Amino acid sequence: MTERKDQLAANLAKVEERIAAACAAAGRAREEVTLIVVTKTYPASDVRVLCELGVRHVAENRDQDAAPKAAACADLPLTWHFVGQLQTNKVRSVVGYADFVQSVDRSRLVAALSREAVRAGREVGCLLQVALDADESGRGARGGVAPEGVPELADLVAGSPGLRLDGLMTVAPLTGPYAGREQAAFERLMDLSTDLRRAHPAANMVSAGMSSDLEQAVAAGATHVRIGTAVLGVRAGLG
Numbered sequence: 072m073t074e075r076k077d078q079l080a081a082n083l084a085k086v087e088e089r090i091a092a093a094c095a096a097a098g099r100a101r102e103e104v105t106l107i108v109v110t111k112t113y114p115a116s117d118v119r120v121l122c123e124l125g126v127r128h129v130a131e132n133r134d135q136d137a138a139p140k141a142a143a144c145a146d147l148p149l150t151w152h153f154v155g156q157l158q159t160n161k162v163r164s165v166v167g168y169a170d171f172v173q174s175v176d177r178s179r180l181v182a183a184l185s186r187e188a189v190r191a192g193r194e195v196g197c198l199l200q201v202a203l204d205a206d207e208s209g210r211g212a213r214g215g216v217a218p219e220g221v222p223e224l225a226d227l228v229a230g231s232p233g234l235r236l237d238g239l240m241t242v243a244p245l246t247g248p249y250a251g252r253e254q255a256a257f258e259r260l261m262d263l264s265t266d267l268r269r270a271h272p273a274a275n276m277v278s279a280g281m282s283s284d285l286e287q288a289v290a291a292g293a294t295h296v297r298i299g300t301a302v303l304g305v306r307a308g309l310g
């Protein structure tokens with residue numbers, strides 16, 4: 072194995088151990104939690120190595136980086152998740168490779184996603200990004216819809232051609248009442264998921280937890296964790 076492959080294998084093993092331990096502590100089966108590796112800022116060669124090591128779900132947050140990377144890895148059996156704030160002028164490109172968009176947070180974006188998914192003949196899995204730090208504007212600092220806005224946006228996605236409503240996503244807030252209280256934030260997301268599933272039973276994905284808080288997310292009931300740094304290393308600059 073190359074040095075990079077050794078390193079990624081060792082990091083993946085550590086993350087796998089953490090997920091397994093968190094599942095055991097929560098009395099959950101390991102299969103209930105899917106690992107998504109966030110490959111943003113890292114090259115397509117790393118994505119390829121991760122795939123060789125058994126990773127099947129990868130995530131990106133910027134279309135400019137993700138589009139060429141996904142094209143370079145089009146031969147691999149990977150599921151691509153888009154997890155970044157998404158401008159409507161990038162939607163056509165994102166729909167070209169993303170199997171899931173986890174950052175759906177406004178009706179204009181839903182309309183654009185639906186239009187482009189239909190045009191491309193694709194079905195895009197949608198997760199609503201919930202902002203637990205939303206202010207009076209109803210939006211969070213890093214995107215997301217306020218909890219109050221979830222039912223209406225969910226109905227809109229569910230009724231949009233080319234889109235499939237799959238669940239909810241959040242990022243633990245850095246400000247507001249949930250700052251520093253990751254587990255409470257993730258438990259709130261689970262409550263919102265329970266409400267959502269009354270109206271949309273199939274929308275059962277709960278995407279929460281990153282490198283620093285995956286244990287709290289698994290304890291709260293997350294079905295998907297999004298791990299970047301703990302697998303690939305600390306990113307240079309903003310990522």
Ligand SMILES: *Cc1c(COP(=O)(O)O)cnc(C)c1O
Nearest residue numbers: 109132154281282297298299300
């Ligand atoms: C970067 C990112 C992650 C991964 O964060 P790490 O702390 O590197 O594990 C997860 N979710 C989103 C939305 C991200 O942008």
